[in-house]
Amino acid sequence: MMAVPESREPEDDPADVSRETWSSPDVDTPIGAEAERAVRLMQAATQGQPPRPARQRILTIANQKGGVGKTTTAVNIAAALALQGLRTLVIDLDPQGNASTALGIEHRPGTPSSYEVLIGDIPVETALQRSPHNERLFCIPATIDLAGAEIELVSMVAREGRLRTALAELKHHDFDYVFIDCPPSLGLLTINALVAAPEVLIPIQCEYYALEGVGQLLRNIEMVKSHLNPELDVTTVVLTMYDGRTKLADQVAMDVRAHFGDKVLRTVIPRSVKVSEAPGYGMTIIDFDPGSRGAMSYLDASRELAHRGLEEQAR
Numbered sequence: 001m002m003a004v005p006e007s008r009e010p011e012d013d014p015a016d017v018s019r020e021t022w023s024s025p026d027v028d029t030p031i032g033a034e035a036e037r038a039v040r041l042m043q044a045a046t047q048g049q050p051p052r053p054a055r056q057r058i059l060t061i062a063n064q065k066g067g068v069g070k071t072t073t074a075v076n077i078a079a080a081l082a083l084q085g086l087r088t089l090v091i092d093l094d095p096q097g098n099a100s101t102a103l104g105i106e107h108r109p110g111t112p113s114s115y116e117v118l119i120g121d122i123p124v125e126t127a128l129q130r131s132p133h134n135e136r137l138f139c140i141p142a143t144i145d146l147a148g149a150e151i152e153l154v155s156m157v158a159r160e161g162r163l164r165t166a167l168a169e170l171k172h173h174d175f176d177y178v179f180i181d182c183p184p185s186l187g188l189l190t191i192n193a194l195v196a197a198p199e200v201l202i203p204i205q206c207e208y209y210a211l212e213g214v215g216q217l218l219r220n221i222e223m224v225k226s227h228l229n230p231e232l233d234v235t236t237v238v239l240t241m242y243d244g245r246t247k248l249a250d251q252v253a254m255d256v257r258a259h260f261g262d263k264v265l266r267t268v269i270p271r272s273v274k275v276s277e278a279p280g281y282g283m284t285i286i287d288f289d290p291g292s293r294g295a296m297s298y299l300d301a302s303r304e305l306a307h308r309g310l311e312e313q314a315r
């Protein structure tokens, strides 16, 4: 059982620094630390690391629990990789369109989107949009039309494999990374995403009931693997919204690491108000506030993800 949290303090207290992600013994003022982080981020951009994966990587970001950081993780890891020189695509597969909003991508009704791609009305290229903030970052947006897709897909031929078929057309685009942001459900949209990708990334919020429902998610992944996509594997787990002031967050992190072992990234994403403010400006935290702890943690997470992938592909 999980421990009861200690009393909470206001968010973003200076003490709320991800112990696992960021600490510098040489910098003892918040402004100094922020400046140093911004410099690190700019260096990452100019150094152009990490290297490209040998083969395109497609990751489905799934957890049927709502509000655990799926979209935030998708857009920020994608933006961090693009900043470092990699061609990256985010496919918004959630009718809420949160990933499209966070990337500053047009997604009014009528915009060519993941809905038309899934239903087969348009070639996938027609729905591609480039980020206003990074020329290497692209998005296939979601409009509200996607809300009807779960039902429309039911009667369609090869309904679980439609996204996979559509994505095959994208091979000329040379994307290094494709992230598919799923809605908080295990319906046909999420199943399409699981069929289309070899890798699953599960974000887990460092809160009460963190692992609730994960068993069901894993059973669904196993089912898709045995019937529809033998390549499928959970390769990555990301701990999100970590609040270092609570014992609960540590307890959850320990439970998740005990459960998933080395699939869990060492980098932990801290809870930070700025991360939640960025989408309101149509920006990722990488563009909105490059000197913030949130930006640095997503940069670190992106590098870890990229380096692990290279090791895997080398095997």
Ligand SMILES: Nc1ncnc2c1ncn2[C@@H]1O[C@H](COP(=O)(O)OP(=O)(O)OP(=O)(O)O)[C@@H](O)[C@H]1O
Binding pocket: 065, 066, 067, 068, 069, 070, 071, 072, 073, 094, 098, 182, 183, 184, 240, 241, 242, 269, 270, 271, 272, 273, 275, 276, 277, 279, 294
């Ligand atoms: N590290 C963070 N610090 C503070 N707030 C965060 C952080 N990560 C995400 N949030 C906020 O938490 C809320 C849920 O995050 P997000 O939308 O990424 O989750 P989700 O799993 O995609 O949700 P849904 O299931 O509705 O699609 C959002 O308001 C987001 O801005």
Ligand SMILES: [Mg+2]
Binding pocket: 070, 071, 072, 094, 098, 181, 182, 183
């Ligand atoms: Mg979301």
